[in-house]
Amino acid sequence: MSILVQKYGGSSVADVQKLKAVAGRIIQATEAGYSVVAVVSAQGDTTDELLAKAGEISVSPPKRELDMLLSTGEQISIALLAMAIAEEGYSVISLTGPQGGICTDHIHTKAKILRVDPGRVRKELLDGRIVIVAGFQGINDLGDITTLGRGGSDTTAVALAAALDAAACEIYTDVDGVYTADPRLVPNARKLREISHGEMLELASLGAAILQPRAVELAAAWGVTIHVRSSFGDALGTLVKGGDLMEKQRVVSGVTRDLNVVKVVLVDVPDRPGVAHKIFSTLANESINVDMIVQTTKQGPVTDLLFTICQDDYPLTRKLIEQVTEELNVSQVIYNEKLAKVSIVGAGMMSNPGVAAAMFETLAENGINIEVISTSEIKVSCLVDAKKVDVAVRAIHDRFRLGEEVIA
């Protein structure tokens, strides 16, 4: 039994025509001899519509109830997709995340997969059925429904591929692969044939919005090769894999932007041990990811503390920071939602000094001020004015000549 895991995002199943196209693609893989497990997201804007319903009732509803609500989105998709496949005369069954054996921790709305119990999926595959699994959701050991956070369906697909020892894991999206930059932003952006797990991880974390970072992390840990491809065509996409890559001689692989950023500045924080821990553990306890952190020295017994969070976490962060800053006697908190992050990613950066400097120079040439800088071994990120971030992406893409094919 050669198992193929496919994942279809929300835009791939947004309406009846698209659902039928996805059904056709799954049937094609079945006819090619694969035992297919398809992981599906909620249709189109369903999740946002459900969030809006919750928003009418409460500004910060209990997260457990939010998961109860949101998980219906995928449940609708899997049922409809199974119907579309059955209509073509194929044997098929849909499974919710809990039924698919996706066991998670208790962190509602951002649960992590602890293990996959693939018993039911295997049984159905052995019985000759196509299996449709709801992405994004799982079950904790209380029997409660959890969700994996935005883009969690990718994680579901990779986890199932690992647990089932699948021959391949195909992630279908509305783009046909991983590009050097967002093609809607940069007309001469180029599709990459391959990219390493590490590079993809940085791209994913930085807002390329193609794969969920945790999915890539999991794929790296389990050695799962992901094939990112378009659900609207048959072209080969981009392979995200471990090991030696053909394109490793490229210093920079891609440029990304991330608009989902809020900058928080705490002015005059007491400069004594334990204060930073107090602030960031308060946020961590609520599973709020803090990205860039900068502490600046001042005269006297206080410092300024700056960090960024994503916009989804803004209301809750504000509430928590208000509590903690009152305790700590912080004089002022400034929030800025009008910033965006532009980043370059590339495994070749490690051995090429001067890459960051070239990026800063390009931004300066274009009159773009840098608010915060953050770097890792394979990426450089700058926080800039959101209105100027598109210009920044295009200028950096040109500077590193990413639109040109490199001959090995």
Add this chain to the structure above:
Amino acid sequence: MSILVQKYGGSSVADVQKLKAVAGRIIQATEAGYSVVAVVSAQGDTTDELLAKAGEISVSPPKRELDMLLSTGEQISIALLAMAIAEEGYSVISLTGPQGGICTDHIHTKAKILRVDPGRVRKELLDGRIVIVAGFQGINDLGDITTLGRGGSDTTAVALAAALDAAACEIYTDVDGVYTADPRLVPNARKLREISHGEMLELASLGAAILQPRAVELAAAWGVTIHVRSSFGDALGTLVKGGDLMEKQRVVSGVTRDLNVVKVVLVDVPDRPGVAHKIFSTLANESINVDMIVQTTKQGPVTDLLFTICQDDYPLTRKLIEQVTEELNVSQVIYNEKLAKVSIVGAGMMSNPGVAAAMFETLAENGINIEVISTSEIKVSCLVDAKKVDVAVRAIHDRFRLGEEVIA
């Protein structure tokens, strides 16, 4: 711990304002000292919208997948209601049918409750939480989601009331009790203070659309008294209970109509043993309820066979009848969707001959032809032209003077 089970129908939770009103009502009962378990249906037209989605994909989708789809409706309701209650500062938890321990058989879309495992509900009540349970749905022993058929939330509420040994079971609807006839049809229809399980069962089966028949059956079997009342006011409604009733001296308790009827006539069915069994077991195997059955004698080795089904089952019935009549060499099948059923119900009928005759006379006086008659100990039903059924209901209501209060 005095447990109160309340059930709110789809129209009671149709929008945010109504959800908040229901939340207020539940909180009121909590403040009065009850441990409240609220059973909720899908919001407003959600179920019909989901059915329409399925209909775009398939004329007869797999029923298991239909259950997977439809059960999302209640899941949305319970999450939103729990949020509305939490917003008021009360401790609350929502549970799906499976989480609420509603264990059913395998008949998808018309599952029967085999047992209730109230462990989780009890635990949450003991922890001081208000518990919101999704009506209409359960789980079979494969771990698959089942639904209980139209109006199944009533059944969920009664089953939970029985399993939890609740002090009371209140069913909130958009009417404020059980009437002698539909008040929209008959202006002088009168609200009944009490009605027996048996009478309610006939009324429920005959399309009064206030309580689900199986819920009443279950209430009768377990001795659960149901309080039918309006979710939009505080007035007392109608008690549906066992034992001696104050109003038993009334011969006829109510008149109902049922528009959800399709008449099927099989012309020239071979008149030999096993034929009727063949036809009706084919329908029963697909859980299609057949109501009135009439067989008429003809000359020769054939008979005509007439029966009625409800409109939901029409497409499937047609398909099954086509197969079976081909095998049996039946010359013709006639379907008629333009009929309706008018019925009178009353425990007093048993000891009052002439009630049926009075009904037939009233229909004749109004120029209404009777197509089929069916009777039980406490009801008489006639199939008539759907266009004339409202006239029939009003005339019969007048004939038995149901609008007048009876002094015991």
